[in-house]
Amino acid sequence: MMKNKIKIPAWALTAxxxxxxxxxxxxxxxxxxxxxxxxxxxxxxxxxxHRIGTTLLENGEAAxxxxxxxDGDAWTEASxxxxxxxxxxxxxxxxxxxxxxxxxxxxxxxxxxYVRAVVTKYWSDGNGNKIRSMDPGSIALSMPAxxxxxKDPSASTDEREILYYGKILPVDGTTPAFIDGIGVSxxxxxDVTVETSQDGSVITTTxxxxxxxxxxTLECEIDAVQTHSxxxxxxxxxxxxxxxxxxxxxxxxxxxxSNG
Amino acid sequence: MKNPKNYLKHAPAALCLALLCMLAAFPARQALxxxxxxxxxxxxxxxxxxxxxxxxxxxxxxxxxxxxxxxxGEEAAYVRVRVYAGSAFSIDYTPGGNWRQxxxxxxxxxxxxxxxxxxSLKAKIALPDGANSEDGIAVETFDVIVISEFVPASYDAxxxxxxxWDLRAPDYAKKGGAA
Numbered sequence: 001m002m003k004n005k006i007k008i009p010a011w012a013l014t015a016x017x018x019x020x021x022x023x024x025x026x027x028x029x030x031x032x033x034x035x036x037x038x039x040x041x042x043x044x045x046x047x048x049x050h051r052i053g054t055t056l057l058e059n060g061e062a063a064x065x066x067x068x069x070x071d072g073d074a075w076t077e078a079s080x081x082x083x084x085x086x087x088x089x090x091x092x093x094x095x096x097x098x099x100x101x102x103x104x105x106x107x108x109x110x111x112x113x114y115v116r117a118v119v120t121k122y123w124s125d126g127n128g129n130k131i132r133s134m135d136p137g138s139i140a141l142s143m144p145a146x147x148x149x150x151k152d153p154s155a156s157t158d159e160r161e162i163l164y165y166g167k168i169l170p171v172d173g174t175t176p177a178f179i180d181g182i183g184v185s186x187x188x189x190x191d192v193t194v195e196t197s198q199d200g201s202v203i204t205t206t207x208x209x210x211x212x213x214x215x216x217t218l219e220c221e222i223d224a225v226q227t228h229s230x231x232x233x234x235x236x237x238x239x240x241x242x243x244x245x246x247x248x249x250x251x252x253x254x255x256x257x258s259n260g
Numbered sequence: 261m262k263n264p265k266n267y268l269k270h271a272p273a274a275l276c277l278a279l280l281c282m283l284a285a286f287p288a289r290q291a292l293x294x295x296x297x298x299x300x301x302x303x304x305x306x307x308x309x310x311x312x313x314x315x316x317x318x319x320x321x322x323x324x325x326x327x328x329x330x331x332x333g334e335e336a337a338y339v340r341v342r343v344y345a346g347s348a349f350s351i352d353y354t355p356g357g358n359w360r361q362x363x364x365x366x367x368x369x370x371x372x373x374x375x376x377x378x379x380s381l382k383a384k385i386a387l388p389d390g391a392n393s394e395d396g397i398a399v400e401t402f403d404v405i406v407i408s409e410f411v412p413a414s415y416d417a418x419x420x421x422x423x424x425w426d427l428r429a430p431d432y433a434k435k436g437g438a439a
Contacts, residue, residue, distance in 0.1 A: 052295040064301035075297075082303030093307040094335075096414035096424075111295065124304055184307055186414040186424055215304035226295040233294040 053109030054224035096186035103179040105222045107169045113224040116164045120219040138188045142181030149178040168248040314410045325383040331372040336413040338423035340365040343383045344405040354382040371413045371421040
């Protein structure tokens, strides 16, 4: 009966012994070095953590915040109701009037960012329920010219606008306002239901405006992305193609219209 | 008992698989490495309509219609007036302040706040020449119709009110009076 024997060449045994000796020698030296550093002077080291952060400002006050705290997956977050500070002389919005409200973005992190704003407007019943039968196009947003924000027409609908800030937003920097007013078109008065009833010779006509008692609702989101490898980061995070100029300027792909 | 060499046969394949897994993990790690964040907020403001109504306040004396329009509603409004009479009758107007004739209408250029009224617009009716003479037309009665229209005030970007006469609503019916 034959036994299976594995023959180990002599040169392999020699190499293994040499490697063992080297490892042992390195370990000794390492230990010696560690002992020496015990007597060395104290060194002050500083670890810098990149913390991205962004803040939505309404009339200069923080309405929405989300800053990385630099500790694991912890974020500092806050959100305040929009439009609560609107000056409504009669306690309500009136058709045909524009009410001033400034919305802007601030870099509240410690790295430069590119930012965009996603603004959604619709009618609601006051309890947060969207009234889908009402035209969100009758809610008008005023977007100031020359602000540096660019509207993406390919993403624009009656209900939603997406705007991109065309420059790097430095740490602690604040953009110009991308919205400076909100109103309801006077044409909303045309959206009515007329009910007629007759009692004897008296005919009563009742007109009910669809917008009567409704609430103008605004949602706003500020998205921020790092400036390093910005084109790839923006494509990954926002799903859009952008061009980054030598001066850091951000341009959308074809079809973009600038109001800045 | 299995031969250890059989395990060694699969070693290259296992190493390749492990290498592929490592390579596949690198792009995923890069995609997750971008710094991104977002901040959100939402809110609402109430909106409701108030009634927009006007009434004609008129008097008739000396063959003259003395017309004023009163805003009896709860919204600021603009008004305009038109006067109709038979084709044989001519109408001579004497407008008060802020009335302006355009497109067959007399427009009142000031916005009427609730409760306010326009100045007078006087429309003097002239009978046809020779009316009630032996050879002329016999005029015993005639109708003069005054129509007043209104629209709720619109406002421009500076908050200044203006009249948008293209607004239409079924209940913004023409309101008139007849004498």
